[in-house]
Amino acid sequence: xxxxxxxxxxxYNGKCFLAHSLLSCPVICGSRTSFYGEYRRAGQPRDNSxxxxxxxxxxxKGVEGVQKHFGLLKEEILGRWVGPQGRPLKEHMLEQTxxxxxxxxxxxxxxxxxxxxxxxxxxxxVYLELSKNISTCLVHGTLCSTPPRxxxxxxxxxxxxxxxxxxxxxxxxxxxxxxxxxxxHLRIRGDGRPWMINIATETYFSHxxxxxxxxxxxxxxxxxxxxxxxxxxxxxxxxxxxxxDNQHPIWLDKVNTIAFTLADKADGPFQLEIDFIGVCNDxxxxxxxxxxxxxxNPEV
Amino acid sequence: MNCARRLAxxxxxxxxxxxxxxxxxSAKCLNPYGxxxxxxxxxxxxxxxxxxxxxxxxxxxxxxxxxxxxxxxxFEQAAVEARTKAMFNRVLEVFVRKDIRRRGHVEFIYAxxxxxxEFGVERDITVYNKLLDVFPKEVFxxxxxxxxxxxxxxxxxxxxxxxxxxxxNYGILPNVETKVLLVQIFGEKSHxxxxxxxxxxWFPKFKHTNPYxxxxxxxxxxxxxxxxxxxxxxxxxxxCVTVYQMPSTDVSETIVADVSLPYVVGIQSPEQRxxxxxxxxxxxxxxxxxxxxxxRKTCVYYYVLRADPVPPEEKVQExxxxxxxxxxxxxxxxxxxxxxxxxxxxxxxxxxxGPIFAMCMASRGDQATLAKWIAGLQQTNxxxxxAPTLFRLESVSREIQRAGESEPGAEPGLEEEPxxxxxxxx
Numbered sequence: 171x172x173x174x175x176x177x178x179x180x181x182y183n184g185k186c187f188l189a190h191s192l193l194s195c196p197v198i199c200g201s202r203t204s205f206y207g208e209y210r211r212a213g214q215p216r217d218n219s220x221x222x223x224x225x226x227x228x229x230x231k232g233v234e235g236v237q238k239h240f241g242l243l244k245e246e247i248l249g250r251w252v253g254p255q256g257r258p259l260k261e262h263m264l265e266q267t268x269x270x271x272x273x274x275x276x277x278x279x280x281x282x283x284x285x286x287x288x289x290x291x292x293x294x295x296v297y298l299e300l301s302k303n304i305s306t307c308l309v310h311g312t313l314c315s316t317p318p319r320x321x322x323x324x325x326x327x328x329x330x331x332x333x334x335x336x337x338x339x340x341x342x343x344x345x346x347x348x349x350x351x352x353x354x355h356l357r358i359r360g361d362g363r364p365w366m367i368n369i370a371t372e373t374y375f376s377h378x379x380x381x382x383x384x385x386x387x388x389x390x391x392x393x394x395x396x397x398x399x400x401x402x403x404x405x406x407x408x409x410x411x412x413x414x415d416n417q418h419p420i421w422l423d424k425v426n427t428i429a430f431t432l433a434d435k436a437d438g439p440f441q442l443e444i445d446f447i448g449v450c451n452d453x454x455x456x457x458x459x460x461x462x463x464x465x466x467n468p469e470v
Numbered sequence: 471m472n473c474a475r476r477l478a479x480x481x482x483x484x485x486x487x488x489x490x491x492x493x494x495x496s497a498k499c500l501n502p503y504g505x506x507x508x509x510x511x512x513x514x515x516x517x518x519x520x521x522x523x524x525x526x527x528x529x530x531x532x533x534x535x536x537x538x539x540x541x542x543x544x545f546e547q548a549a550v551e552a553r554t555k556a557m558f559n560r561v562l563e564v565f566v567r568k569d570i571r572r573r574g575h576v577e578f579i580y581a582x583x584x585x586x587x588e589f590g591v592e593r594d595i596t597v598y599n600k601l602l603d604v605f606p607k608e609v610f611x612x613x614x615x616x617x618x619x620x621x622x623x624x625x626x627x628x629x630x631x632x633x634x635x636x637x638x639n640y641g642i643l644p645n646v647e648t649k650v651l652l653v654q655i656f657g658e659k660s661h662x663x664x665x666x667x668x669x670x671x672w673f674p675k676f677k678h679t680n681p682y683x684x685x686x687x688x689x690x691x692x693x694x695x696x697x698x699x700x701x702x703x704x705x706x707x708x709x710c711v712t713v714y715q716m717p718s719t720d721v722s723e724t725i726v727a728d729v730s731l732p733y734v735v736g737i738q739s740p741e742q743r744x745x746x747x748x749x750x751x752x753x754x755x756x757x758x759x760x761x762x763x764x765x766r767k768t769c770v771y772y773y774v775l776r777a778d779p780v781p782p783e784e785k786v787q788e789x790x791x792x793x794x795x796x797x798x799x800x801x802x803x804x805x806x807x808x809x810x811x812x813x814x815x816x817x818x819x820x821x822x823x824g825p826i827f828a829m830c831m832a833s834r835g836d837q838a839t840l841a842k843w844i845a846g847l848q849q850t851n852x853x854x855x856x857a858p859t860l861f862r863l864e865s866v867s868r869e870i871q872r873a874g875e876s877e878p879g880a881e882p883g884l885e886e887e888p889x890x891x892x893x894x895x896x
Contacts (some may be wrong), residue, residue: 303823389703393774439769450814461675
């Protein structure tokens, strides 16, 4: 047992894959801890439990993990014979549109996470479910912009729907490549509130981990669906919610997640229905970047 | 408390020619520590004798200097009288005149920022400029490279940045006066100046990004508000708004309680009317709602007349009338080979939803009110007289739907799930 613990501890901080153990049951640790600790808010108790307490050994989980990961590996290897990224070469080279996420069935909701300001002590609520016609997703809840009484938070009131990042077999990172497209296409139905679209891309340095590219998503409201096309050139860079001075066009080769945030300070119920999220190539759009850059402080 | 007393005195000065009695009363309520006689003496002495007052002040009043008294009390005492822009400005004037060194101005500005929504001046650029004017000029401007390199007077700079941030949150664009003030106070390259530059860069860029703009001040009349929101929801310039019932309040003699008629405003486009004309009369139409619509910070509710999606066996492909356009053919039956690179459609299943025939807004969401809408629609759409109408109104607790929850004609639970309330109307 001690050797299990030792090996698990050794592998705990990385992508851990433990093929066998003394009990001859394969254990795959799916937990991915980040290198840097999370920010602990004021009043939140410190997590002092040792890391081995957080590992749950389970035979069923191991079997499930082996099935899942080897299945993914098999798909990956066999997909190479078909073409790049498992699609025929003609399709890969000539595609003009791609549906990245759609919501046809309950399984599609597993790729999404909702979060609200309850994480920082607020009182907003957000729920994610399929709408009545089982083919679109419905994000609904209540927004409450009362800041928590912890003495340091000044603003509160947000709700977010965020996609999970894609992982290939054995929990390796997998990125979405949108370089051949220039426009984001969404089919939504809202209630008149403005949302914000956040696209997070892979970054190199750890201080860039909060970098996101944002743009606004305005909804009309009403019973009709709304097709929204947003060129990627309009997205601007922000970090920790602040627009940065040095702007650059979004790098589309390694996109990790897309998120929708509502924080319009109007307390009350909200809802947003999403049919699909796709990207397309708008050949009439030739702009590279929508924001001109000034020299800062004549020279920095 | 010193400035509170001075505020009272200025109040007296302002009001003295008009009504001395009210001025005396307001002075009393503004100044809990001083006696009425003393404030009246200040009134007689006028504004030039303020220094003598501050010397003679020591007679037994509890003084709060050095203690943790915020400047909220100044605003609270002003709020007793009136919460207006004039009163807010007067408080600022009192503070500015109190001390030539402007001691405690950072705390005062933070307190003023908190109190701004209370006084209704949070969207007023002149008030923000006046608040910036409280900062002493040219004291915080760095004079040599070391001061410029390090954060010179950081608390004051943070305070000014927060003031600008509050402007940003309320969507107020700074003007040239703000810039001049910031240059005078903090210098050319300070943090507040940088914040100002960022605001001036990004605000005009995002000013007109909303393709469905909402006016800043919504109409007060509920009919106008309903008209605005229905045209927004309908998304069709051909759609026409019809007022089916004007709001009115009748006090009848026979009944004790007054009878108020709710307004009913509907919208229908010609396309929706032709859709409704093609509707199979044996299938029911539904009145659904209420659905929320947000216009900035106000939420209105609308109702929708719709039907179930047409089953595939009933769908008929109507041939396009070739004489509808004489200039170009509406249909081309060419067998053109399309390459994969020419395909701009999305590979996704269509969402099957029923057609929408009309929309309405009503001040009361009960079935009797909405039946009036249907009755009004029948005059232009005779199909509604034949097709059964089902009311699927969600029983959410809302103040708009306060009365008439139990209708005599309501038969709950026809074929629908329990949260829906519905009834048959023929």
